[in-house]
Amino acid sequence: MTQPEVYESIQNDQALNASFWVNIALAGLVTLLFVYMGRNLEDPRAKLIWVATLMVPLVSISSYTGLASGLTVSFLEMPAGHALAGDEVLTMWGRYLTWTFSTPMILLALGMLAGTNLTKLFTAITADIAMCVTGLAAAMTTSSYALRWFWYFISCTFFLVVLYVLLAEWPRDAEAAGTDEIFGLLRNLTVVLWLGYPIFWALGAEGLAVLDVAITSWAYSILDIGAKYIFAYLLLNWIATNERVIAQQPAGIGTGVEPEPGTGTPAED
Ligand code: RET
Numbered sequence: 001m002t003q004p005e006v007y008e009s010i011q012n013d014q015a016l017n018a019s020f021w022v023n024i025a026l027a028g029l030v031t032l033l034f035v036y037m038g039r040n041l042e043d044p045r046a047k048l049i050w051v052a053t054l055m056v057p058l059v060s061i062s063s064y065t066g067l068a069s070g071l072t073v074s075f076l077e078m079p080a081g082h083a084l085a086g087d088e089v090l091t092m093w094g095r096y097l098t099w100t101f102s103t104p105m106i107l108l109a110l111g112m113l114a115g116t117n118l119t120k121l122f123t124a125i126t127a128d129i130a131m132c133v134t135g136l137a138a139a140m141t142t143s144s145y146a147l148r149w150f151w152y153f154i155s156c157t158f159f160l161v162v163l164y165v166l167l168a169e170w171p172r173d174a175e176a177a178g179t180d181e182i183f184g185l186l187r188n189l190t191v192v193l194w195l196g197y198p199i200f201w202a203l204g205a206e207g208l209a210v211l212d213v214a215i216t217s218w219a220y221s222i223l224d225i226g227a228k229y230i231f232a233y234l235l236l237n238w239i240a241t242n243e244r245v246i247a248q249q250p251a252g253i254g255t256g257v258e259p260e261p262g263t264g265t266p267a268e269d
Helices: 003-012 014-037 044-068 093-113 118-140 145-177 180-203 213-241 243-247
Strands: 074-077 088-091
Touching: 003 014, 003 074, 014 044, 014 213, 044 093, 044 213, 044 243, 093 118, 093 145, 093 180, 093 213, 118 145, 118 180, 145 180, 180 213, 213 243
Parallel strands: none
Antiparallel strands: 074 088
16 A cells, blocks of 8 residues: 555544544643743753653654654555454554654653663663564564564563563662652553553454454553653653752762672772
8 A cells, every 4th residue: 555545544534543643732732841841950860851751742743643644554464363364454563663762761761760770771771672673573574473473472571671670670779769759650650551552452453453443543542641641741740849859869870779788899988
């Protein structure tokens, strides 16, 4: 199918088209709101969290414009074994591509809030990017149904790394940084909503095809509203009133938790 034909079929599916445009409008509005909310920040670390957070709706506008215009949507013929084998299924592969840019921003903001160190930040972000890219591969593989699910499994493995950092490493760092309360809230919101994405992938047209394309698209759009805009609003609202807590963290990318007494370099006295 040519791009104008894809565009026409999106235009003809009002529910699908609305799931894109509602998000473009929302992302535009929250960008303005977030610029306003961060206008008085001065500490460089607080500003970095703000810039990373601001990038999320900006990436979103580009992502949804790609989908609405048909640029990042393709009709792919599903392989034998798939519930819709032989059919051309509308695949919104642009979503997985642009998550590669938006989700690292969310993790950068969360990691900075927790005052984590470079190693843990790098681990979470690279695993997250790998999760999105292998998720893209799962959606785009048309040669074999089993390999689609194999990619899905690889992506889930990377997701487990992200979950490990979020649930086991950063809470301790956040406690040491004095940001544990807000971190805990944002971590819970993130973990619960992010788990929704692989579930809807598996149930949607790309996986078991229990849900149709428009419903899956709305599910992703609603998850996006929580995981991006509500998340970002809560974070910026806290930063705007608690900039001092962030400014007090040690310079650099944060040191993470203090080493146990008796380990590491002896203190100078
Ligand atoms: C896929 C399918 C393969 C398995 C897994 C997935 C996870 C996706 C996630 C996406 C989060 C997206 C967000 C976007 C905001 O802009 C790729 C669906 C594990 C967790 C938060």
